[in-house]
Every structure is written in structure tokens, then in C-alpha cells.
Amino acid sequence: MDLVTIIAEIAAHMGTRDHRGRVANYIPELAKVDPARFGIAVVTVDGRMITAGDADEPFSIQSISKVFALTLALGKVGDQLWDRVGREPSGNAFNSITQLEHEQGIPRNPFINAGAIVVADVNLGGHQPRVAIGEMLRFVRYLAGDDAIAINEAVAASETATGHRNMALAHYMRAFGNVRHPVDLVLGSYFHQCAIEMSCRQLALAGRYLMLDGRHPDGGRVVSPRRARRINALMLTCGHYDASGDFAFRVGIPGKSGVGGGILAIVPGVAAVAVWSPGLNDNGNSYLGTLALEELARRTGWSVFSPPDP
Numbered sequence: 627m628d629l630v631t632i633i634a635e636i637a638a639h640m641g642t643r644d645h646r647g648r649v650a651n652y653i654p655e656l657a658k659v660d661p662a663r664f665g666i667a668v669v670t671v672d673g674r675m676i677t678a679g680d681a682d683e684p685f686s687i688q689s690i691s692k693v694f695a696l697t698l699a700l701g702k703v704g705d706q707l708w709d710r711v712g713r714e715p716s717g718n719a720f721n722s723i724t725q726l727e728h729e730q731g732i733p734r735n736p737f738i739n740a741g742a743i744v745v746a747d748v749n750l751g752g753h754q755p756r757v758a759i760g761e762m763l764r765f766v767r768y769l770a771g772d773d774a775i776a777i778n779e780a781v782a783a784s785e786t787a788t789g790h791r792n793m794a795l796a797h798y799m800r801a802f803g804n805v806r807h808p809v810d811l812v813l814g815s816y817f818h819q820c821a822i823e824m825s826c827r828q829l830a831l832a833g834r835y836l837m838l839d840g841r842h843p844d845g846g847r848v849v850s851p852r853r854a855r856r857i858n859a860l861m862l863t864c865g866h867y868d869a870s871g872d873f874a875f876r877v878g879i880p881g882k883s884g885v886g887g888g889i890l891a892i893v894p895g896v897a898a899v900a901v902w903s904p905g906l907n908d909n910g911n912s913y914l915g916t917l918a919l920e921e922l923a924r925r926t927g928w929s930v931f932s933p934p935d936p
């Protein structure tokens with residue numbers, strides 16, 4: 627069966643589901659999003675784009691931004707980043723603080739909030755948040771080839787007003803010396819990166835460098851092949867927090883979720899996929915987005931644990 631039919635059928639199946647998970651409400655602005663939405667976009671290695679549902683509706687990318695932020699930080703400090711952030715799954719919730727006490731303020735990986743705050747600290751350098759935010763926005767626009775990508779200021783303000791856990795994480799790591807800039811500046815930058823809005827189409831396009839071994843489709847190099855493989859490896863092992871094992875088991879594709887309900891999934895050498903459905907499961911990952919990717923991987927054989935097509 628061809629991919630266009632598979633994607634259309636997945637969107638149709640998701641439309642009939644009664645159970646759709648629960649929309650995140652700890653960021654008040656995100657609680658307003660309609661749980662009935664579902665979108666999917668697949669861009670293949672030969673440049674075909676296939677979409678279904680609300681694939682052109684912008685949504686809050688939230689933690690998916692951690693992939694782009696990690697890419698930028700590795701570009702700035704290279705492997706020295708790993709002195710300050712680990713590379714192991716945490717087995718804890720995305721916003722957990724518990725391991726930091728025993729592990730000297732070194733977060734387990736760059737995709738839990740604590741790790742992403744350290745990455746934001748690196749990306750801030752000695753600058754004002756607007757410089758780091760501008761750099762991030764230019765980067766995702768370049769990756770997606772789309773200058774319309776923007777930040778939703780209301781979402782950033784909503785999280786700034788309520789993000790006490792992230793403030794606690796940042797202050798705690800600052801006490802260990804692993805956050806080096808003023809916490810309000812680091813979080814100002816972090817909350818804005820999370821508040822970037824993209825559609826499934828834009829997100830899939832932005833993910834192409836990770837399916838292309840680090841190359842931009844225009845021929846430029848975003849990261850080395852080794853770095854692209856490593857980012858994909860981290861997405862597989864840590865991209866869904868304490869449900870990363872379950873995601874690998876069910877879907878078998880490197881993926882990064884966000885509490886806005888989006889998931890970016892990379893099939894190296896084959897496709898970049900973005901799905902969006904705002905209702906979340908208990909681990910804070912898109913409920914229908916995960917189901918959709920599970921069906922996609924099953925029907926296409928795209929699990930990275932399957933033998934490649936002959």
C-alpha cells in the first residue's frame with residue numbers, strides 16, 4: 627500500500643478515537659487547545675511531503691525545541707557539553723528534581739527539563755535572552771526553510787508566570803555551579819524556545835537534517851554524520867522521558883515529544899515525521915501521536931530495529 631493511503635488512513639483512524647488523552651494544563655495557555663485536533667506530516671528522503679488532518683496548524687513545540695537547542699549547544703561547545711549533561715535515560719518524569727541532589731547537579735540527559743535548562747545556559751553564553759532566542763528562531767527557520775515560524779508570546783508569558791518547577795531546577799543547578807548565568811535570563815530564553823510554534827509540516831521539514839546524516843537538503847552541513855547519529859540515539863533513549871522505553875518498544879523510531887502534543891520522529895535515511903494531537907498520556911507524551919506513529923511504523927516497517935528494505 628502506498629504512503630499517501632497509509633497516512634490518510636492513520637488520520638482517519640485517529641479521528642474516530644474517543645479516548646484522546648488530556649491536554650496539559652500546568653501551562654494555562656496550553657489548556658485552551660482543542661483536544662480534537664490531529665495532524666501528521668511525513669517528508670521522505672526524496673523530498674516528497676505527505677500530510678493529513680491539521681498538518682498546517684501551528685502548535686507549541688515545547689520540548690521538541692530541546693532537539694534544536696541541543697544541536698546549537700553542541701555547535702558551540704562540542705563534546706564539552708557532556709561534562710555538564712549526561713546521556714542516560716532518567717526513568718523519571720520530565721520535570722523531576724530528585725536525581726540532581728545525588729548527581730551533583732548534572733542532569734541525566736539534555737531532553738529532561740533540567741538538562742534542557744543547562745543547554746539553554748550554554749546557548750545563552752554571556753548574551754541577553756533575546757540574542758539566544760533570535761538565534762534559535764533563525765536556526766529553526768533555516769532548517770524548515772520557512773521564515774514564518776514564530777514564538778507565541780502568550781505561551782511564553784504563561785509559562786514564565788507559572789514555571790516554578792523549572793525555576794527550582796534552575797536555582798538548584800545554579801547552586802551546584804552547573805547553571806552559570808542568572809536564572810531569570812536562562813529561563814527567559816528556555817521558555818521562549820519552548821513557545822515556538824510550528825505546524826507538523828514545518829516540524830517535519832526542520833527534522834530533515836537528522837534523517838540526512840546531518841545535511842541540510844540544500845546541501846549545507848548542519849552537523850557531522852556522527853553528531854546526527856548521536857542526537858538520534860538520544861532521541862530514542864531519552865526523547866519520551868520515563869516512557870522512552872515504551873516508545874522504543876511500540877514505535878522503534880527516534881522521537882522527541884513536547885507537552886504541546888507534538889512528536890518529531892526520525893527514520894534515518896528514510897523520512898522525518900511530525901505528528902500532533904494535544905491530548906497527553908500520563909507521561910506527558912501525545913496519546914494519539916504515539917498511537918499514530920505506532921501504526922505508521924507497523925505498516926511501513928520503519929522501526930529502526932527492522933531489517934532495511936531489500
Ligand SMILES: NC(=O)CC[C@H](N)C(=O)O
Pocket residue numbers: 687688689690720721739785792817820883884885886910
Ligand atoms: N515536556 C515538555 O514539553 C516540557 C516543556 C515545558 N516548557 C516545561 O518546561 O515544563
